[in-house]
Amino acid sequence: MAKGEIVIDENRCKGCSYCVHFCNRNCIVMPGDIFTPKGYSLPVFINTDDCTGCGICGWMCPDQAIEVYRYVEEKSR
Amino acid sequence: MAERVFTYGNEMVGWGAVNAGCIYFFGYPITPQNEVTAWFARELPKRGGVFVQSQSELGSINLVQGAAAAGARVMTSTSSPGWSLMQEGISFLALGELPTVIHVAQRGGPGTGTMRHAQMDYLSATRGGGHGGYKTIVLAPASAQEIHDLVQLAFYLADKYRNPVVVLSDGILGQMREPVKVEPLSFPPLPEKDWAIAGKAKHKDGKFREGLGGRGMVYPAEYIGALEGLDKKYRQMQDAEVRYEEYQVEDAELLLVAFGYVARVCQEVVNIARSEGLKIGLIRPITLWPFPYEVIKEKAANGARFLVVEDNLGQMIDDVRLGVEGRAETHFLGIFARHLTSDLGIIFPDRVLEETKRLLEKGR
Amino acid sequence: MVIKEKVAGPSRIWDVSRVIVPLCAGCQHGVATTLIGLVIEELGIEGRAIAVHGAGCNSLPMSGFDIDRIIGPHGRGPDLATGLKRVHPDAIVFTIQGDGDLLAIGADALMGALARGEKLTIIMYNNSNYSSTGGQMAPTTLMGQVTPTCPTGRGPDAGYPVHGAEMLAGFKTVVYSARGAVNTPANYQATKRYLKTAFQKQIDNIGLSYVEIISACPVQWHMTPLQSLKWVEKIIAEYPLGEFKNVDRIE
Numbered sequence: 001m002a003k004g005e006i007v008i009d010e011n012r013c014k015g016c017s018y019c020v021h022f023c024n025r026n027c028i029v030m031p032g033d034i035f036t037p038k039g040y041s042l043p044v045f046i047n048t049d050d051c052t053g054c055g056i057c058g059w060m061c062p063d064q065a066i067e068v069y070r071y072v073e074e075k076s077r
Numbered sequence: 078m079a080e081r082v083f084t085y086g087n088e089m090v091g092w093g094a095v096n097a098g099c100i101y102f103f104g105y106p107i108t109p110q111n112e113v114t115a116w117f118a119r120e121l122p123k124r125g126g127v128f129v130q131s132q133s134e135l136g137s138i139n140l141v142q143g144a145a146a147a148g149a150r151v152m153t154s155t156s157s158p159g160w161s162l163m164q165e166g167i168s169f170l171a172l173g174e175l176p177t178v179i180h181v182a183q184r185g186g187p188g189t190g191t192m193r194h195a196q197m198d199y200l201s202a203t204r205g206g207g208h209g210g211y212k213t214i215v216l217a218p219a220s221a222q223e224i225h226d227l228v229q230l231a232f233y234l235a236d237k238y239r240n241p242v243v244v245l246s247d248g249i250l251g252q253m254r255e256p257v258k259v260e261p262l263s264f265p266p267l268p269e270k271d272w273a274i275a276g277k278a279k280h281k282d283g284k285f286r287e288g289l290g291g292r293g294m295v296y297p298a299e300y301i302g303a304l305e306g307l308d309k310k311y312r313q314m315q316d317a318e319v320r321y322e323e324y325q326v327e328d329a330e331l332l333l334v335a336f337g338y339v340a341r342v343c344q345e346v347v348n349i350a351r352s353e354g355l356k357i358g359l360i361r362p363i364t365l366w367p368f369p370y371e372v373i374k375e376k377a378a379n380g381a382r383f384l385v386v387e388d389n390l391g392q393m394i395d396d397v398r399l400g401v402e403g404r405a406e407t408h409f410l411g412i413f414a415r416h417l418t419s420d421l422g423i424i425f426p427d428r429v430l431e432e433t434k435r436l437l438e439k440g441r
Numbered sequence: 442m443v444i445k446e447k448v449a450g451p452s453r454i455w456d457v458s459r460v461i462v463p464l465c466a467g468c469q470h471g472v473a474t475t476l477i478g479l480v481i482e483e484l485g486i487e488g489r490a491i492a493v494h495g496a497g498c499n500s501l502p503m504s505g506f507d508i509d510r511i512i513g514p515h516g517r518g519p520d521l522a523t524g525l526k527r528v529h530p531d532a533i534v535f536t537i538q539g540d541g542d543l544l545a546i547g548a549d550a551l552m553g554a555l556a557r558g559e560k561l562t563i564i565m566y567n568n569s570n571y572s573s574t575g576g577q578m579a580p581t582t583l584m585g586q587v588t589p590t591c592p593t594g595r596g597p598d599a600g601y602p603v604h605g606a607e608m609l610a611g612f613k614t615v616v617y618s619a620r621g622a623v624n625t626p627a628n629y630q631a632t633k634r635y636l637k638t639a640f641q642k643q644i645d646n647i648g649l650s651y652v653e654i655i656s657a658c659p660v661q662w663h664m665t666p667l668q669s670l671k672w673v674e675k676i677i678a679e680y681p682l683g684e685f686k687n688v689d690r691i692e
Contacts, residue, residue: 011458012457017467018667018674062468064456065457068448070445074443
């Protein structure tokens, strides 16, 4: 069951593959035949159930191209 | 409230600066202007100001760049070798459109040169010694009073145009002691420096401010626009800021052209010559840039001849030649007219008078 | 009730999408500058922070900031920063400089700030070369590293790698000196702590703080981004990470 999710912004991404490398749950892959509008190789978020929302892919992305969300219990007032 | 002070020309740099509201000075020791740094080090703390001795003239001009970017009235002072080191910094001040005043007490060059006076940085100052073809207004005082007055004018012009202004003095003017009336001079009002960097919270609109030096590299598309702005500014300076003094020029057959300490010498030459019935006069540029081409052109058209006297191998004569546009004889008397071959030599009135008489004779 | 909490993404103080001249794919200047932006936000100093950039790739991120900033001549960052700090002592003035910008051409300005004890925060991006001009040898270039100005590899006739963080730790006026990297999540978090500590030294008006950040440069190292991440480990072997000095007052 997913504990988080990510959104990859194809307008920022430069296809460096750091996110693929750092996700230790293999949630991101680089198919090699999908491209950003600028022509960079675009990674894809799959295995979405395994995402913990740890944030590491977002930290390591040099282009701030990944928004990472974590599902949390809303704190009661 | 004016005070009468009797002191070195160099100290007038300080008096002029504080009377213009400048309380930041960054400088490095170099002869013959060490009285300037000593004055600021002593007097600024008394006035809530900041004196910092930089690690070099590279440091001086860049510390100045930081304070100028913060909107403060700030200046530095140096002599010829330090002036060389400052060129890159001045080029950056020009693109960054930052106001500041740079005082230079010229000494012999090139290289280490001498510790004493000379006028060998005219071309470097007026052509923009650093890269990029920028312009700075260059003011040439010829007395301690004028150092005091022109430093204040320099701050006004620097803020008016958002550009560095050079006050080009020399070792003799700096070391001379004369009585001076010290007071804040009044100038037209200037706009607030809304562009100054201070930290976003200090700006009324809460938006960031940025130095303009990135136009070209960090903001490539803004390059030509930046140059258009600079070009317009330089033309405005040329139209509005020419300053010079005419001394007994009305019926002069021969006109001396001189600046700085040499102009004081030439004034004496005119006095002596006139007392002997010789018709000579003196044109003394006060702004070396923008140069008073018009008055030179007008006198040339009226048939005058020119003797350019300067303590170098021939620099201002280039501008006089541009001014006469080929219509008048232009003669030169330079550093070899000094009375000694050592660094102690000075161009004295007798040598200039001798040359003047020779030219007047030849002309008949 | 479960909600989505954002834990990573574009930063407010420094946003890559505002950068006009783009950085190379895999260049870690984007990661390092994001950290600076996050730290400024967390410390609440956005309103008083002023960034001073040098020349080179370290100047390209300037347009991404939403704080007051200025670019100076190559190497003169500490001088401009000093001028700004002397006029606005309450501002938090920091420089972002490259390795050559600080340790080669910037040695004059650096020594001036160190000798006078200016209370600045100096941040240096160490990628062991002059990246924006084509990857030439820098003071930080590794032994044996091939660059256009040491085409047979750096040898002793061109000196040895210069260790900025260790050198600065030896100065009395430096109260904090650290070196970090962003090649692993652990190093990323440590570097963030170093930056936070460094800025806090200036907030507390204690003395000069310095953080060196090793940044991958795939293009000038002639590697893919992933290969360059691996190469950073080699650089760390020469330039150890950690805090080299951390004091609460100048002794």
